[in-house]
Amino acid sequence: MDLETLLAPYTLPSGVVLRDRLVMAPMVAQGSDPATGHVTDEDVAYFARRSRVAGTIITAAAFVERAGRGFERQISISDDSDVTGLHRLASAITSDGARAIVQLYHGGREAHPAAAELGRAVAPSTIEFPWLPYVPQEMTEAEIRATITAFGEATRRAIEAGFDGVEIHGANHYLLQQFFSTFSNHRTDAWGGDLERRMAFPLAVVDEVQRVAATAGRPFVVGYRLCADEVHGETVGYTVEDTAVLADRLAARGVDYVHVSLFTGYTTAPEGSERSHGQILRDVVAGRCPLIIVSEVFTQHDAVRALEHGDLVAIGRAALVEPEFAAKLAAGRADEVATTVKGRKDDVVLPAGLVEWYRTTGKGLLPPLEGIDELEG
Numbered sequence: 474m475d476l477e478t479l480l481a482p483y484t485l486p487s488g489v490v491l492r493d494r495l496v497m498a499p500m501v502a503q504g505s506d507p508a509t510g511h512v513t514d515e516d517v518a519y520f521a522r523r524s525r526v527a528g529t530i531i532t533a534a535a536f537v538e539r540a541g542r543g544f545e546r547q548i549s550i551s552d553d554s555d556v557t558g559l560h561r562l563a564s565a566i567t568s569d570g571a572r573a574i575v576q577l578y579h580g581g582r583e584a585h586p587a588a589a590e591l592g593r594a595v596a597p598s599t600i601e602f603p604w605l606p607y608v609p610q611e612m613t614e615a616e617i618r619a620t621i622t623a624f625g626e627a628t629r630r631a632i633e634a635g636f637d638g639v640e641i642h643g644a645n646h647y648l649l650q651q652f653f654s655t656f657s658n659h660r661t662d663a664w665g666g667d668l669e670r671r672m673a674f675p676l677a678v679v680d681e682v683q684r685v686a687a688t689a690g691r692p693f694v695v696g697y698r699l700c701a702d703e704v705h706g707e708t709v710g711y712t713v714e715d716t717a718v719l720a721d722r723l724a725a726r727g728v729d730y731v732h733v734s735l736f737t738g739y740t741t742a743p744e745g746s747e748r749s750h751g752q753i754l755r756d757v758v759a760g761r762c763p764l765i766i767v768s769e770v771f772t773q774h775d776a777v778r779a780l781e782h783g784d785l786v787a788i789g790r791a792a793l794v795e796p797e798f799a800a801k802l803a804a805g806r807a808d809e810v811a812t813t814v815k816g817r818k819d820d821v822v823l824p825a826g827l828v829e830w831y832r833t834t835g836k837g838l839l840p841p842l843e844g845i846d847e848l849e850g
């Protein structure tokens with residue numbers, strides 16, 4: 474693989490054409506109105522500055538219903554009043570020809586602000602977790618159905634707002650992954666038990682989102698983000714073999730991409746395996762849809778190398794540090810790609826809430842961002 478491949482257009486299964494194989498990874502930007510989740514001027518400025526960062530830009534996770542709100546200043550896509558702001562966001566992202574994808578999110582047990590607001594957080598099962606200040610409550614059948622519908626309604630709003638597609642957030646220990654994992658799903662009904670039943674909720678969400686996407690009247694992207702495995706020492710929620718079955722089902726359903734979420738580098742492999750998570754899952758989807766790889770891609774060299782592990786390459790922190798990542802590569806200016814935000818406040822245009830998050834509660838939780846403590850300039 475080479476730079477030419479990285480920068481050449483790519484056509485997704487739905488027919489949507491991407492300018493290149495670079496993708497801005499979804500990242501909560503902490504810029505939205507804390508009460509409503511409406512898009513603010515800060516959100517718009519942050520994404521407008523990044524309209525040339527990659528051919529495809531995935532927004533911050535947006536909550537599909539208030540019970541799923543996981544971050545204080547998170548974007549809402551849960552109410553029709555959100556559409557006007559979301560339209561501004563989509564327009565800012567697409568102003569230079571990038572594709573705009575909104576990530577659809579439900580925090581489940583991890584929805585701390587929702588728990589504070591509504592008095593409870595929901596989860597597949599009522600289980601006490603040592604790191605949570607509350608015990609999340611098992612979702613009823615009616616709640617499960619309502620949440621599936623909420624993902625569909627969010628998709629309708631994404632269409633109305635002018636997005637090119639949606640990404641279903643099935644990763645990072647949030648609600649969909651909680652259903653997929655034996656660690657957090659102890660149900661004995663149709664939504665829990667063997668692998669087939671643990672996949673039922675995530676796949677029902679996919680079906681509903683695809684059903685609504687088909688009404689868009691234009692090619693509309695539906696992607697799915699997942700964690701390759703959930704292995705924490707002795708505790709195994711699921712393995713990459715389980716994920717391979719899910720990825721196969723997703724590809725068979727005709728999703729536009731499978732996006733593997735990683736925090737430990739794009740070459741990360743299951744213990745004892747010579748093949749990386751990306752390579753294993755790319756083999757599973759086998760050309761039916763692309764696999765997006767991510768993590769620790771900071772330079773042109775990294776991005777080209779990452780193509781050995783995925784068909785499309787997502788950049789997270791590099792997109793925070795270098796708002797013109799793809800544009801600089803395309804212009805032959807890879808040596809000018811910035812590596813720190815130090816002293817570049819006006820250039821990087823980060824929401825104040827994101828900077829504060831990095832310096833306070835996000836410390837140790839978020840992957841490190843070079844120069845964030847010396848941002849002013």
Ligand SMILES: Cc1cc2nc3c(=O)[nH]c(=O)nc-3n(C[C@H](O)[C@H](O)[C@H](O)COP(=O)(O)O)c2cc1C
Pocket residue numbers: 498499500501502533534576642644645698734735736767768769770787788789790791839840
């Ligand atoms: C500030 C921040 C916010 C994030 N928010 C999200 C999110 O909303 N949804 C998601 O799926 N991943 C989220 N992530 C994970 C990134 O998408 C990405 O997988 C991770 O940062 C690794 O890529 P990188 O090494 O290029 O930063 C977030 C990461 C960061 C740094």
